[in-house]
Amino acid sequence: MSDFIVGLTGGIGSGKSAAAARFTEHGIAAIDADVAAREVVEPGQPALAAIAERFGPDVLLANGELNRAKLREIIFNNAEHKTWLESLLHPLIRQRIADFLQAATSPYALLVSPLLVESNQKEMVDNVVVVDVPEAIQLERTMARDGNTEQLVRNIMAAQATREQRSAAANFVIDNSADLASLYLQVDDIHRQLLLLAEA
Incomplete structure (x- = not known):
């Protein structure tokens, strides 16, 4: 098991997935909380039946x-519906993440989660990396990617931690307001520092 767990987070449309992909290119085991969340509601899973019933x-x-x-x-x-859903899914997602991290063998393991700061997932990690962009870029990227209305994206952003809250929880901040090359340079630098921390 990797004894050192790193949380990677950022608001919707910040570029978490691109940053996570770069960490995995360095051989780092990563689990995405969104993927874990999708797996616990796959057909045949008890959680999906409970959601359909409600x-x-x-x-x-x-x-x-x-x-x-x-x-x-x-x-x-x-x-009220949101609270009910979270109380059903969060313990299942947390267990799935814990099982993955337990099995990871890279120098450190990465937990990628949009709600790392807001949820109790922060307790599962030793260090926090935040991918940060201005809200205007979040809006623009998310609307272009998902085809959502501006209002829906704003509602999702309002349900997430603020940039200030995420930055306050961060050990490292990646500024992803430029291009992919700039993002990769920052990830590479943080990866080198995390390797040293993991060894220590």
Whole structure:
């Protein structure tokens, strides 16, 4: 097991995935909390049955998979539904992440999570790397990538930690307002520092 766990986070559209991909190019084992979250609601999983029971068949697609857009619409317009969903999913996601980190054998392991600072996942890591961009860039990138309305993206951003909260929790901050080459240079530099910390 990797004894040193690093959390990688950033707001929606900040470029977490691109940064994570660069860390894995260095041979670092990484688990994405979003992927773990998708796995716990796959067809056949008890959590998916519980979600369908609460919100009705509209939250399922014709193939039996979760209709994410529909669920997102429901929970971002109703705090009570959001709380219920989080209390169902967070313990399952946390267990899946813990199992992965337990099995990782790289010098340090990476937990990629958009809600690292807001959730209790922060307790699972020894160091925090934040990918940061101005809110205007977050909006622009997310709308272009997901085809979402500006209002929906703003609602998602409002549910996440602020840039200030994330920066306050960070051991390292990556400024991703420039190009990919700039992002990679920063990741490479942080990777070298994390290797030293992991050894220590």
